[in-house]
Amino acid sequence: MLIRLKIREQDHVKEIAYSLYDEYDAATDLSSMARTTGFTCTAAASLLLEKGISSKGILPPELLASEPDSFQYIRDYLADHRIQLVCKETYWG
Secondary structure, three states: OEEEEEEEEOOEEEEEEEEEEOOOEOOOOEOHHHHHHHHHHHHHHHHHHHOOOOOOOOOOHHHHOOOHHHHHHHHHHHHHOOOEEEEEEEEEO
C-alpha cells in the first residue's frame, strides 16, 4: 500500500510517502491483511496499556498517529512483526 501526502509550506511543497509492505505468513497461516490490521490494532491496545493515552472519548487511528511518540510506537511494533512501513520525504520549491 502506498499513501502520499502533499503539504504546502511557506516557500515549498513537501510530499510524504508511506509505503506499507507485508506478506502471508505460512508459519502462522495469517494473511497480510490479517497481519497488518490485527497487529496495528494490537499495537494501539498495547500503547494504551503500556504508555497510556491522554485523549478522552473516541480516538480514531489518524488522531492517535498524529502524536509522534504514539506513531513511532506503532511503527516499532509493526517492525517487530516484520511489517515494513517506510517513509520518504521529498521537497519542491
